[in-house]
Amino acid sequence: MSLAPPFTAETAHAKVKKAQNLWNTQDAKLIAKAYTPDSIWRNRGLFLSGTQAIEEFLIKKWEKEKNYRLRKELFAFTDYKIAVQFWYEYQDAYDGMKWKRCYGLEDWTFAEDGRMRKRQMSGNDIEISEAERWYKDGVDVNEVDISEAHW
Known part of the structure; x- marks a missing residue:
């Protein structure tokens, strides 16, 4: 199955999960290859x-965000664009290793070859306790019940 545009519901969902799995490797060099050489990003205010x-x-992100675990879910798509919701947890190395969760949305635009040429991310971090964590060791992030009951 090709994960290049134009997207269908099946290929858009697969593209989101492929991105999720790639980001969970925390391999910056490998992840960067998924973007066009002139890709533009907005990440919060950067x-x-x-x-x-x-x-x-x-x-730099993963120097700060230790024990990072991410989940992405397809929100909407068109032929060349995908919107996702995401949730990730990490320990903040710059804030006493406190656990935090980021809730956010991303807007992706793709080139014909399937690499991303634009990414806009908006997210908010909240401090959480150990008991509030969703993605504990051994937990499949895709199996966590992400519902309003957890917010």
Whole structure:
């Protein structure tokens, strides 16, 4: 199955899960290859462009965000665009290793070859306790019940 546009419901869902699994590797160099050389990003209040800048951003991200675990779910799609909801948890190395969860949305636009040429991310972090964690060791992030009851 091709994960290049134009997307169908099946290929859009598969593209989201492939991105989720790739980001969970925390391999900045490998992840950066999924973006076009001139890809543009907005990550919260930060704007950057190009795979080198993306790789550098991700390296810094995971210097701070330890024990990172991410889940992405398809929100909407068109032929060349995908919107996702995401939730990730991490320990903040710059804030006493406190557990945090980020809730957010992303807007992705793809090139014909299937690499992402634009990514806009909006997210909010909240501090959580150990008991509030969803993605504990041994838990499949895809099996966690993400519902309003957990918010």
